[in-house]
Amino acid sequence: MSISIKDVAEKAGVSVATVSRVLSEGPVRADTKERVHAAIKALGYRPNLSARRLRTQHAQTIGLIVSDIRNPFFTAVGRGVEDAAYRAGMRVLLCNTDENVERERMYLRLMQEERVTGLILAPTLAMLDQLQKNPLQFPAVLIDRAGAGGLYDSVVLDNREAANTLVEHLFEEGYRRIGGVFGQTSATGLERRDGYCASMKARGLTPDPRLLPPTVDAGEKAMSEWLAGPDAPEAIIASNGLLLMGVVKAAQRLGRAIPSDLAVAGFDNEDWTEVVGPGLTVIEQPVHDIGRNAMSLLFDRLQNPGLAPRKVVLSGRCIVRGSTLASKPAALAENRSAPLTGAAAMNP
Amino acid sequence: MSISIKDVAEKAGVSVATVSRVLSEGPVRADTKERVHAAIKALGYRPNLSARRLRTQHAQTIGLIVSDIRNPFFTAVGRGVEDAAYRAGMRVLLCNTDENVERERMYLRLMQEERVTGLILAPTLAMLDQLQKNPLQFPAVLIDRAGAGGLYDSVVLDNREAANTLVEHLFEEGYRRIGGVFGQTSATGLERRDGYCASMKARGLTPDPRLLPPTVDAGEKAMSEWLAGPDAPEAIIASNGLLLMGVVKAAQRLGRAIPSDLAVAGFDNEDWTEVVGPGLTVIEQPVHDIGRNAMSLLFDRLQNPGLAPRKVVLSGRCIVRGSTLASKPAALAENRSAPLTGAAAMNP
């Protein structure tokens, strides 16, 4: 049994009300305040948050539900959310769903039971659908995967445009048979696929998109088969960091050189994309901004619940590296953000 | 204001006690149970966890404090913890401290205010010291960084042995001027340094260890200067995944080929270590086991608080890849866990 406000009151010779007032900087005489503080220190008292939350009906907690905290994109976003919440004196309840609707549902239930102040989530496709039918009881902001949205505030990347940028770049580099692997569980994956398809068609090319579970293993497996088959592409676009890793692994396993046998481009500017092979061309997402914007939308809504849903669309930045520069090696020196020598020197 | 058990009771025409009994599978007649369930569904009632925790004095919550959730080592451990907790019907409160003692202290305070059932933490050196002087009020298990330990249960890697393994391997490959970069904020970093130093001396070599903040940037900066200087090593050991990335980046930036100009070995078998350059030789930690073991120690202690502190020491596995195989290329084909062809083919 732990120490309660009652014990402190007793020790200090005051009522619990007074102790509470001391804790919340209420009006209390200097000398009694001192006695209370002494008692708190002597007993090592810490307020019980459950009790406080129950009484005040204020959880001071932001829920954050993501699909996979191992994905650096989400760890970075999480960091942005946490920083903002911390500054506002709020706690963050972080949950990862593993792209599993069952877990997603159970965490959503948990959020309700915790009576969270607000929620930030990156829903799977299935959940997105459900959220429109059964709206949540508390303010929520969708990140990364908002779909057409509608009911909720959201912060997303301009996925179609970003996919188009990659296709355009590959096209200009002379690639024509450009394939793509896309996460099948998120609206984001689908949007990137749509952007890719549209961009391909606009250039008179036939798109060849494949929807996959967004994991390294799925990417590697699918890509291995694809590369070994008759319809192997010259270039490939991967819709997130995990699939991108899968593509690279498959290429290596099959002995396909990047970019001469296979050009590779993808999403998410993770540390390793800079050091692998000739460097990977990627779309960098403003990860920290996404978290910060989400919190800012959320706080606005908390202050003003009547607000109409807002959608913040951020732009990605295309970082060109060696993985897409086979045909015009001259372009390399101009465009690359980091010198190539290191990468080239990696070979024994 | 949200729906409470009282509303349900009213709607179902029973007392709150009965509703509570329905929720906890207590003895209640089938037909009333049905009515209550109907009311719950109709109202969309969800129990208030704060109230429940207050009443039962059971938080059903495990605290998990790590230094940096972006570090794949901790995300993996976290996953292990969460899985085990989930199976036991417990919630996990995840906090990352950024290797910052201030944040660490505040999260520890938070854990106390949440009245967590138990705690799993990877303390900084400074915190480790404090924990010995002011023992925690609730069961705790130290992971990854237990130091000499003493008061607490802990799960750690055999760091000295692992460091020795790397030195031994490099030595056998013919390297002599072997340097090392180690995280300065954790007991683990120091232990690996000690193991490295001891192993070097045992072979008649002079160790050259450098203590750094455990970040990519710190690793890259320190390594860049080191490699550019007169005392540049032939081989380098990095004590964690972040420093390892820093080493690789520095080598690339300076145009040092791996392994012919610089052999590289490190800790943490992250995905990218397999695909970068010729593949990086690393010590793989049993990450999931660490999390699972920690939870198991914690549960034991919850059931039997009188237990003497136990220390579980796990072994790492050395995965040899191309980054340490410059002198004896023949050894490559035998030892490597993955074929090298892919990596070699990466070069344009």
Place this chain on the structure above:
DNA sequence: ACATTTTCAGAAATCGTTTTCAGACATTAC
């Protein structure tokens, strides 16, 4: 010196649960 205001502190209600205690009713035993 008395009335009025201000300042500070305590009693008690409250938040939403669980749980104990006791009572109501039905069932079984004789």
Place this chain on the structure above:
DNA sequence: GTAATGTCTGAAAACGATTTCTGAAAATGT
């Protein structure tokens, strides 16, 4: 038919905080 036994249900007391209401003492005004 009464006593003894179960089965179910409700009233009320916690859990540990905050907050309202009220009153006592102190400070102020005249």
